[in-house]
Amino acid sequence: MPKYVYKCNECEEHFEVYHGMSENQEGCVYCRALSPHRVPQMPFLKRSVEPKGGKVGEETKAAIEANRALLEEAREEAKRNFYDDT
Numbered sequence: 001m002p003k004y005v006y007k008c009n010e011c012e013e014h015f016e017v018y019h020g021m022s023e024n025q026e027g028c029v030y031c032r033a034l035s036p037h038r039v040p041q042m043p044f045l046k047r048s049v050e051p052k053g054g055k056v057g058e059e060t061k062a063a064i065e066a067n068r069a070l071l072e073e074a075r076e077e078a079k080r081n082f083y084d085d086t
C-alpha cells in the first residue's frame with residue numbers, strides 16, 4: 001500500500017499512514033480531529049525518509065571501517081608506549 005503524509009489542522013502534527021489509493025485517512029492519529037489534510041510528498045523527502053537497503057549497508061560498512069581505524073590507532077599507540085617503557 002502506498003504511504004501518505006498528513007498534517008492535522010488541530011494539533012499541527014504530521015503523521016504517515018498506509019492506505020489504498022482510493023481511501024482517505026479519516027482522523028488525526030494524535031488528537032482524533034477529523035479531516036487532516038494530505039501533504040504532497042516531495043521525492044527528495046521521501047528518499048531520505050525511506051532508507052534503501054544498500055545505503056544503510058554502506059553506512060554500516062563505513063562505521064565499521066571507522067571503528068577499525070580507531071582500533072588500529074589505539075593499538076599503535078599502545079605499542080609505542082610499550083617500546084618507550086622498555
Ligand SMILES: [Zn+2]
Pocket residue numbers: 008009010011012013028029030031032033
Ligand atoms: Zn491532530
